[in-house]
Amino acid sequence: MKIVSLFSLLLLAPGLVAALQQPNTAATQVATKNQPSAIKSFTKGMTHKKGYFDFYYQQDSGKLYLLVDKLAQPFIFQSSLPRGIGSNDIGLDRGQLGDTRLVQFEQFGNKLMLKQLNTYYRATSSNSAERQSVDEAFASSVLAGLPVVAQEGSSLLVDYTDFLLSDIHQVSKTLESQKQGSYAVDPNRSGVYLERSKAFVQNTELEAMVTYAGGAAGEWVKQVTPSPNAITVHLHHSLIALPEDGYQSRAFHPYSGYWKVEYMDYGTSFDSPITQRLLPRHRLEKKQPGAAISEAVEPIVYYLDPGVPEPVRSALKEGALWWNSAYEKIGYKNAFQVKDLPADADPMDVRYNVIQWVHRASRGWSYGAGVTDPRTGEILKGHVTLGSLRVRQDFLIATGLTAPYQGDNINTEKEKAMALARIRQLSAHEVGHTLGLIHNFAGSANGRSTVMDYPHPQIDLRNGKLSLDNAYREGLGEWDLYAIAYGYGDYSAEQLTQLVSKAKQQNLQYMADEDARPEGGVSAIGHLWDNGADPVAELNRLAEVRKTALAQFGLNNITTGQPLSAIQEALVPIYLLQRYQVEAVSKLIGGAYYEYELKGDYDSPKGFRWVSKDTQQQALQALLATLTPDYLALPEQLEVLIPPKAYGDSDGRESFQGRYGLAFDPLSAAEAAANQTLGLLLNPQRLNRLSGQQQLGDLLDKVIEATIRQKPLSAKAGLLQQRVSHVAFYQLMQALTAKELAPEARATVQQRLVNLASWLKKQDNDGHQLQHTLWQNFTESGVWTPVFVPKALPPGSPI
Numbered sequence: 001m002k003i004v005s006l007f008s009l010l011l012l013a014p015g016l017v018a019a020l021q022q023p024n025t026a027a028t029q030v031a032t033k034n035q036p037s038a039i040k041s042f043t044k045g046m047t048h049k050k051g052y053f054d055f056y057y058q059q060d061s062g063k064l065y066l067l068v069d070k071l072a073q074p075f076i077f078q079s080s081l082p083r084g085i086g087s088n089d090i091g092l093d094r095g096q097l098g099d100t101r102l103v104q105f106e107q108f109g110n111k112l113m114l115k116q117l118n119t120y121y122r123a124t125s126s127n128s129a130e131r132q133s134v135d136e137a138f139a140s141s142v143l144a145g146l147p148v149v150a151q152e153g154s155s156l157l158v159d160y161t162d163f164l165l166s167d168i169h170q171v172s173k174t175l176e177s178q179k180q181g182s183y184a185v186d187p188n189r190s191g192v193y194l195e196r197s198k199a200f201v202q203n204t205e206l207e208a209m210v211t212y213a214g215g216a217a218g219e220w221v222k223q224v225t226p227s228p229n230a231i232t233v234h235l236h237h238s239l240i241a242l243p244e245d246g247y248q249s250r251a252f253h254p255y256s257g258y259w260k261v262e263y264m265d266y267g268t269s270f271d272s273p274i275t276q277r278l279l280p281r282h283r284l285e286k287k288q289p290g291a292a293i294s295e296a297v298e299p300i301v302y303y304l305d306p307g308v309p310e311p312v313r314s315a316l317k318e319g320a321l322w323w324n325s326a327y328e329k330i331g332y333k334n335a336f337q338v339k340d341l342p343a344d345a346d347p348m349d350v351r352y353n354v355i356q357w358v359h360r361a362s363r364g365w366s367y368g369a370g371v372t373d374p375r376t377g378e379i380l381k382g383h384v385t386l387g388s389l390r391v392r393q394d395f396l397i398a399t400g401l402t403a404p405y406q407g408d409n410i411n412t413e414k415e416k417a418m419a420l421a422r423i424r425q426l427s428a429h430e431v432g433h434t435l436g437l438i439h440n441f442a443g444s445a446n447g448r449s450t451v452m453d454y455p456h457p458q459i460d461l462r463n464g465k466l467s468l469d470n471a472y473r474e475g476l477g478e479w480d481l482y483a484i485a486y487g488y489g490d491y492s493a494e495q496l497t498q499l500v501s502k503a504k505q506q507n508l509q510y511m512a513d514e515d516a517r518p519e520g521g522v523s524a525i526g527h528l529w530d531n532g533a534d535p536v537a538e539l540n541r542l543a544e545v546r547k548t549a550l551a552q553f554g555l556n557n558i559t560t561g562q563p564l565s566a567i568q569e570a571l572v573p574i575y576l577l578q579r580y581q582v583e584a585v586s587k588l589i590g591g592a593y594y595e596y597e598l599k600g601d602y603d604s605p606k607g608f609r610w611v612s613k614d615t616q617q618q619a620l621q622a623l624l625a626t627l628t629p630d631y632l633a634l635p636e637q638l639e640v641l642i643p644p645k646a647y648g649d650s651d652g653r654e655s656f657q658g659r660y661g662l663a664f665d666p667l668s669a670a671e672a673a674a675n676q677t678l679g680l681l682l683n684p685q686r687l688n689r690l691s692g693q694q695q696l697g698d699l700l701d702k703v704i705e706a707t708i709r710q711k712p713l714s715a716k717a718g719l720l721q722q723r724v725s726h727v728a729f730y731q732l733m734q735a736l737t738a739k740e741l742a743p744e745a746r747a748t749v750q751q752r753l754v755n756l757a758s759w760l761k762k763q764d765n766d767g768h769q770l771q772h773t774l775w776q777n778f779t780e781s782g783v784w785t786p787v788f789v790p791k792a793l794p795p796g797s798p799i
Contacts, residue, residue: 039067039157042150051199053239055160055206057192064192064206065149066160068105068112076240076380077103077114077143078371079168082196082207082348083234086224088364088387090178092233095347095356097369097383098169103143110148112158116141119374125267134266143168164208165190169235171212180221183214183231193234196346202241203350210235224361236348240371240380243283247378250487252277254596255500255510257452257483258436261377278377280370280436281487284327284335289490296335300327301353302382302431303341308357312391315420316355319427322451322476323435326484353382353434355427362653363389365798366426368433382434390426393573393799394419394457400574401459401466401549403556410559414468418457421472422799425451428476437483441516441526442509445533449508450479456529456580456799459545466548479508501601510596518583520685524591524611529580529799535588536615536622539581543631546577553638563646567638568664569654572794575634575669578626579676579796586680588619589699590689610693620699624706626677627724629717632670639666657791667723668791674724675790678703678731684740691745700752703728708756712765722767727790729771732756737784 043065046056052075054067079098086094101116118141123134144166146158165187167173172183189211196207210233217228225231252260261278268274286294302320304313320338327335338355341347347354350371364387371381398415399405428451443453457471482503486496511526518528532538557570594608611619625631644662645651656672658665680686681703690696707728713721735741736749753775760772778784 037150039150039152039155042157047194049197049199049204051204052202052241053199053204055197055199055204056157057194057197062191063159063161064164064197065157066146066204067155067157069155071105071107071112071154071156074102074104074117075242076238076371076373077101077116078238078240078350078381080236080238080348081169081171081233082236082346084358085221085231085233086360087220088360088362089220090174090180090224092169092171092174093360093385094358095354095383095385096169097371100371100374101143102374107148107156108145112146112148112156113142114144114146114163116143120263122263122265123267124265127267130267160206161192162187164192164206164235164237165210167210167212167235168237171210171231171233172214175212175214175218175221175231178218178220180218181214181216181228183212186211186213186230189213189230189232196234196236196348198346198349200349200351204239205346205349206237206239207348208235209233220361238348238350238371240350243373243378243380246285247283247373247376249376249378250279250281251493252279253486253496253500254598255503256486257438257440257479257510258487259438261372261374279487280372280377280379282379282382282435284332284488286332286490291331293331293333295333299335299337300435301337301339302384303339303345303347303352303354305347305355305357306341306343311416311420312357312423315423316357316386316427319424320355320431322424322428323431323480323484326476326481327488329481330485330489332488347383350381355384355386355431357388358385359388363387363393363795363798366390366430368430370434379434379436382431384427384430384434386426386430387798390798391419391423394422396570397457397573397799398468398471400553400557400570401545402468403552403554405559406556418468418471421474422455422457424474425455425472432480435484436487437480439513439516440479440483440510441513441528442511442523443477443479444527444530445525445535446479446507446509447477447533448473449477450483451476452480452483454528454798456531458531459542461541461545461548464548466545478506479503479510482508504595504601512596518587518680519683521587522590522592522689524588524593527580527584527587529797530584531581535581535584536618539578539585539622539626542578542581543625546574549574549577550635550638553635554641563649564641565643565645565649565664567642568656569652571638571642572654572656573796573799576673576793576796579673579793582623582626582677583680585619585622586677586683586686589616589623589681590686590693590695591616613693613695616695620681620702623677623681624702627674627707629713629720629724632673632720632724633716634666634669639664654794656794659791667719670720671723671727672791672793674727675731676793678707678728679734682731682735684735684738684745687735687745687749688740688742691742691748696745696748697752700732700749704732704752704756708768708771709759722765725767726771726788729774730786730788730790733774733778733784733786 043056046058048056056065078100081096084094085092102119103114103116106113106115118138121134121138123131125131144163148156149159150157167185175181175183191209193207193209198205212231215229222228258279261280263276264274265276282300285297287297288294317338324336345352366386369383370379372379395415398418404412432452437452440450440452443450460467460470486499509525511523515521515523516526516528558566588611591611592608642664656669658668687696690699708725710721757775760768
């Protein structure tokens with residue numbers, strides 16, 4: 001998941017609470033000097049669609065007119081991108097939802113303004129003047145001014161065409177920010193897409209084909225468009241009636257496992273928090289309130305993209321249906337269902353929760369998004385986007401581990417089973433986001449207790465052979481059952497408090513995104529793509545798995561008829577099998593144990609405690625072991641199998657980036673792996689924490705001794721050793737010159753480098769002499785200008 005994946009949720013934008021509470025009546029009509037023509041006369045001969053907002057389409061002019069009979073009445077406006085660009089890097093995918101806005105139409109002379117209300121700042125007060133004071137204090141936003149072309153009583157007909165063709169999804173801004181060119185909407189190559197423009201009782205759906213014209217196209221645009229100077233996509237508008245009364249909002253709890261819907265309530269008493277938070281969740285009620293088991297008044301139904309091929313289709317459905325077991329646990333029968341999307345249904349229609357299978361030019365994130373009522377947190381539509389290339393990556397990893405392409409009777413059923421197991425888990429994960437759930441990156445340290453973690457395949461080594469049988473857990477975990485119970489169970493506030501206490505007593509661990517990220521996260525239990533309760537033990541175990549896989553790696557990892565050069569792409573995820581466990585282990589160094597704890601959760605607060613010095617030392621030794629020539633070297637028989645790319649093929653983003661020209665460069669592959677470990681170890685924030693614990697000097701000494709000051713080896717091992725030494729020097733200098741480095745930590749790093757420079761000066765090794773020269777240049781100029789920048793790893797996430 002690029003996260004993002006990630007459940008897109010609008011934080012409650014500011015709102016006119018008075019307007020939110022107005023009854024469903026038309027506002028007083030403002031007379032205009034020049035009375036427009038009658039609507040019936042104006043729309044004669046046009047295609048007419050009746051619904052929440054009627055609309056008319058004039059074939060000759062290509063214009064779309066909207067009939068507005070509800071003035072100053074809030075409704076939800078949702079923009080989306082039904083047809084995307086197809087580049088994971090650009091990030092404008094098919095089916096992507098835009099912002100969810102609370103809006104209303106207001107008349108000003110001969111124009112109707114579509115105004116977005118400010119719902120983040122509000123006053124939930126019975127005092128209308130108090131509500132108005134908040135409304136007047138914070139700005140609203142007019143999204144469009146629509147010309148009135150005809151009028152009958154309190155109904156106004158407006159020309160909606162220009163707004164429908166406008167860049168509401170900010171495609172141009174996205175392209176520019178990604179350095180992919182300068183583009184603007186070309187009205188002459190854009191038009192209303194009537195096939196997907198429909199009106200229903202509670203929602204009106206409008207769509208247009210929009211062409212962006214421009215130049216200076218970037219490489220990603222060139223990769224996916226037939227003509228880079230014209231990018232044609234589809235834009236969609238959903239105009240949605242506010243849901244019926246009766247939905248019960250639920251207060252957010254940091255241990256609930258949910259996203260938050262937040263607003264500032266100026267109507268609260270001054271001794272209460274002004275910031276209020278709610279859980280996002282679907283409306284779910286029992287047909288028989290109070291019954292132990294009951295069907296839902298309206299079950300939560302997800303619809304599957306008909307374009308998904310088998311056997312992936314069945315895997316997606318099975319994984320999504322895991323959630324029904326959680327609803328059964330809280331007394332609902334068949335409350336969660338998965339069906340095929342009807343042939344005539346539009347996946348952007350707000351009435352359908354959908355699971356879409358989305359193609360891109362390169363593999364990328366899957367994510368769960370949604371349309372959420374910004375006033376209450378009620379989820380009106382869940383929209384899952386699953387990248388179609390994900391299953392291929394897992395299959396590549398599986399075949400890379402097992403080398404199945406040997407002999408005449410090739411059988412890859414176990415490898416396919418692993419890839420489909422991952423797809424079931426991925427489907428459940430992204431659907432979970434659209435049910436309101438956020439990531440829980442402590443699940444792997446807690447017995448794989450949740451599908452809301454990022455799972456690395458669990459590869460077992462049995463009698464010298466690798467087994468994929470336990471790669472992924474089947475079904476929901478204990479955390480998932482708890483989270484659904486907290487968000488959807490029919491519980492009182494007191495019962496919810498008891499539910500939290502019980503979950504904590506069961507030691508269900510939880511860490512959300514920012515605590516788990518390797519760059520700045522400090523949690524010792526929250527990690528991405530890792531396995532095991534003990535990260536160090538798992539890294540050591542994984543080293544044996546990796547060693548076994550590399551020892552057998554070769555011709556049997558590619559199919560007959562593939563170029564030998566394809567071995568390199570199959571090799572990448574196996575050579576780098578440790579990359580995520582390295583991240584997890586690095587977070588123990590300068591890491592801490594804590595939880596999302598509220599006052600009163602425990603008799604004695606658990607609070608915050610650093611990882612013990614002994615554990616940090618074990619983690620450091622495990623990481624330094626990944627920098628040795630023995631660890632980084634490829635088997636010699638493998639190196640001679642990888643020629644330059646066959647004609648018609650070329651190195652791509654999934655290949656190692658080397659320094660040998662067209663030839664495969666194993667030294668640079670090792671360089672990239674070492675750079676990951678050293679970059680994590682010498683992260684400035686980590687160094688600051690270690691300085692505060694008075695452990696920084698020890699870490700720096702051990703890193704320098706294990707890399708730069710190693711006893712020289714000969715032959716290939718010596719070359720690997722030298723390359724790692726250069727990477728270590730580069731990362732030490734990067735740390736020293738980082739703006740984030742605290743002065744105390746900087747002083748320690750600088751002193752170690754001064755000492756190192758004295759040692760380097762006495763060495764006759766060319767590499768050490770180069771490092772000494774670079775240090776001298778830095779001390780004389782005060783500017784660090786590296787002449788060697790380590791190669792980056794090929795993409796890893798998502799798997």
